[in-house]
Amino acid sequence: MMRVSGLLRLVALLVTLLAVWLFLRSSFSLSTKTIRLPRWLGSAHKEIRVPKSKCGLSKPCPANFFAFKICSGAANVVGPSMCFENQILMSPVKNNVGRGLNIALVNGTTGQVLRMNSFDMYMGDPNSLLKFLAEISEGTLVLVASYDDPGTKMNDEIRKLFAGLGSSYAKQLGFRDSWVFLGAKDLRSKSPFEQFLKNNPETNKYEGWPELLELEGCVPQKIF
Numbered sequence: 001m002m003r004v005s006g007l008l009r010l011v012a013l014l015v016t017l018l019a020v021w022l023f024l025r026s027s028f029s030l031s032t033k034t035i036r037l038p039r040w041l042g043s044a045h046k047e048i049r050v051p052k053s054k055c056g057l058s059k060p061c062p063a064n065f066f067a068f069k070i071c072s073g074a075a076n077v078v079g080p081s082m083c084f085e086n087q088i089l090m091s092p093v094k095n096n097v098g099r100g101l102n103i104a105l106v107n108g109t110t111g112q113v114l115r116m117n118s119f120d121m122y123m124g125d126p127n128s129l130l131k132f133l134a135e136i137s138e139g140t141l142v143l144v145a146s147y148d149d150p151g152t153k154m155n156d157e158i159r160k161l162f163a164g165l166g167s168s169y170a171k172q173l174g175f176r177d178s179w180v181f182l183g184a185k186d187l188r189s190k191s192p193f194e195q196f197l198k199n200n201p202e203t204n205k206y207e208g209w210p211e212l213l214e215l216e217g218c219v220p221q222k223i224f
């Protein structure tokens with residue numbers, strides 16, 4: 001009798017531990033999308049699917065659209081990040097972002113990543129950015145995220161090239177402004193994908209910088 005109740009207690013303990021493990025796993029799993037219950041638990045082989053959109057978008061993009069999310073840097077502390085079709089292109093973890101302007105070029109038809117670069121707009125040579133922008137070919141998507149200071153070395157030639165990609169705010173981009181933008185080389189109108197916050201001591205979230213910006217959406221694939 002003692003042995004049976006001891007066994008029952010052990011089983012009860014194991015079941016409790018399993019329940020706690022499953023609960024924790026489903027609450028805290030960020031990377032795993034599928035919760036698979038052991039086959040012997042429940043009659044059928046059940047799977048609970050938690051739908052997750054590309055780049056963590058609140059709604060998935062329709063077919064023939066690319067999902068993207070761009071975050072500017074936070075003050076001069078946390079670097080910016082860019083996601084395209086569920087792929088992190090640039091981020092502090094990837095260690096390929098820097099102060100100034102961070103730019104990724106993507107083929108607008110295939111979604112293939114073409115180039116990624118960071119341009120120091122405080123100390124750097126603005127001609128390298130000018131050259132980079134001038135060489136962008138038709139049908140290229142351009143993703144931009146600011147970090148710390150995108151404005152000090154900004155000049156009219158660069159502003160004009162960004163305006164040509166569909167930017168409305170590049171013309172007023174200045175010292176320590178926050179800016180996130182997605183444009184395209186052959187855009188004939190203004191891009192709907194842009195956010196801008198002026199560095200203003202009256203409204204700044206951080207002492208010397210405005211709040212970081214987040215831009216997400218679905219950009220139509222260019223079909224030739």
Ligand SMILES: *[C@@H]1O[C@H](CO)[C@@H](O)[C@H](O)[C@H]1NC(C)=O
Pocket residue numbers: 107108109110114137138139140
């Ligand atoms: C995009 O990829 C297609 C197919 O490979 C190619 O024909 C086109 O030239 C590329 N465009 C750009 C802007 O890279």
